[in-house]
Amino acid sequence: EAGVTQFPSHSVIEKGQTVTLRCDPISGHDNLYWYRRVMGKEIKFLLHFVKESKQDESGMPNNRFLAERTGGTYSTLKVQPAELEDSGVYFCASSLGSSYNSPLHFGNGTRLTVT
Amino acid sequence: GQSLEQPSEVTAVEGAIVQINCTYQTSGFYGLSWYQQHDGGAPTFLSYNALDGLEETGRFSSFLSRSDSYGYLLLQELQMKDSASYFCAVILSYNQGGKLIFGQGTELSVKP
Numbered sequence: 001e002a003g004v005t006q007f008p009s010h011s012v013i014e015k016g017q018t019v020t021l022r023c024d025p026i027s028g029h030d031n032l033y034w035y036r037r038v039m040g041k042e043i044k045f046l047l048h049f050v051k052e053s054k055q056d057e058s059g060m061p062n063n064r065f066l067a068e069r070t071g072g073t074y075s076t077l078k079v080q081p082a083e084l085e086d087s088g089v090y091f092c093a094s095s096l097g098s099s100y101n102s103p104l105h106f107g108n109g110t111r112l113t114v115t
Numbered sequence: 116g117q118s119l120e121q122p123s124e125v126t127a128v129e130g131a132i133v134q135i136n137c138t139y140q141t142s143g144f145y146g147l148s149w150y151q152q153h154d155g156g157a158p159t160f161l162s163y164n165a166l167d168g169l170e171e172t173g174r175f176s177s178f179l180s181r182s183d184s185y186g187y188l189l190l191q192e193l194q195m196k197d198s199a200s201y202f203c204a205v206i207l208s209y210n211q212g213g214k215l216i217f218g219q220g221t222e223l224s225v226k227p
Contacts, residue, residue, distance in 0.1 A: 042217045056212040089155065109156070
């Protein structure tokens with residue numbers, strides 16, 4: 001089966017610009033998560049979708065970040081306007097069931113650099 | 116809140132055994148997981164402890180002690196390809212969203 005795919009793999013933008021990251025989960029996985037890792041720190045939770053619904057968005061840093069999952073398939077994460085501190089690697093993960101009974105399958109991440 | 120602590124770096128030689136410790140503070144959780152990440156790529160699932168005790172999967176074993184808020188990942192017969200980052204993660208209870216909270220990762224370097 002195809003794994004979790006993320007696009008783009010790298011993005012370099014200037015402060016104030018907009019960037020949209022895309023994640024295609026494994027087919028059939030209702031649960032989709034966004035995480036971010038900044039400069040060697042922990043992989044930090046951003047939000048969790050179950051199908052098209054936001055189950056938990058407690059980790060979203062602020063209202064410059066907007067995540068969508070229309071139709072319950074792929075998801076996008078938009079950062080507008082981007083700030084320097086948004087730089088990091090954004091990971092998407094999906095799972096068949098809830099995280100306590102299904103492992104997360106991660107994509108390779110999008111490395112975002114804001115200059 | 117929740118927090119996990121693990122060593123930032125560990126170095127070992129090929130063929131040796133290494134233990135990566137993880138201590139955590141959380142009010143409620145389902146279990147402790149371990150993930151491996153090579154060269155900043157996709158983290159991949161290694162193991163999961165829902166109950167106290169040892170879980171063995173080939174050369175890798177993972178341990179959990181809820182009373183001590185402590186777990187570890189044990190890697191035996193180390194190989195060069197085991198050089199990677201290793202993350203422990205707690206799976207929070209349902210009323211906390213059931214999400215995974217990760218530690219900062221341990222960079223394991225295996226030397227010949």
